[in-house]
Amino acid sequence: LKIYFEGTVDWRMDVNRLRCSPKFFNCPRYDSVLTHDANNEPVFMQLLFVFTYQVGDQVLPLALIQPYTCLPPSQRDIDLELIRLQLGTTSKFIPARSIIRGALLAPTFNNSNHYHLVDVVDTDMFLRTRVLFPSDFLIGTHSYRW
Numbered sequence: 682l683k684i685y686f687e688g689t690v691d692w693r694m695d696v697n698r699l700r701c702s703p704k705f706f707n708c709p710r711y712d713s714v715l716t717h718d719a720n721n722e723p724v725f726m727q728l729l730f731v732f733t734y735q736v737g738d739q740v741l742p743l744a745l746i747q748p749y750t751c752l753p754p755s756q757r758d759i760d761l762e763l764i765r766l767q768l769g770t771t772s773k774f775i776p777a778r779s780i781i782r783g784a785l786l787a788p789t790f791n792n793s794n795h796y797h798l799v800d801v802v803d804t805d806m807f808l809r810t811r812v813l814f815p816s817d818f819l820i821g822t823h824s825y826r827w
């Protein structure tokens with residue numbers, strides 16, 4: 682899936698190539714994305730399946746996703762300014778056009794459902810993360826709306 686998005690740094694169009702496959706080079710690969718929910722709030726989700734649905738002469742691209750929830754930061758997360766997300770247990774369908782961009786999440790290795798958001802992948806993700814997670818969240822004095 683190719684996602685074109687406008688960068689927050691220089692306002693130029695950029696592209697992410699996202700994958701969701703149970704056998705990507707014989708290993709499962711399900712990329713994560715930043716998308717809008719029903720309330721137009723940005724949320725992180727794992728991409729499970731992408732398909733198109735045709736209604737009359739209109740083709741609707743849809744995605745099956747599994748949302749992440751934001752967890753309160755541990756002391757180590759606060760010290761290292763890490764954002765911890767937990768993979769949810771439910772899945773739902775969303776319009777694929779609501780995907781903003783891809784997101785890199787790294788496993789924490791102490792819990793199979795916990796991930797850290799890697800915000801230093803590029804400047805665009807760094808700036809988006811600073812808007813989504815204000816500095817008081819990163820120091821543990823703010824509870825995030827998720």
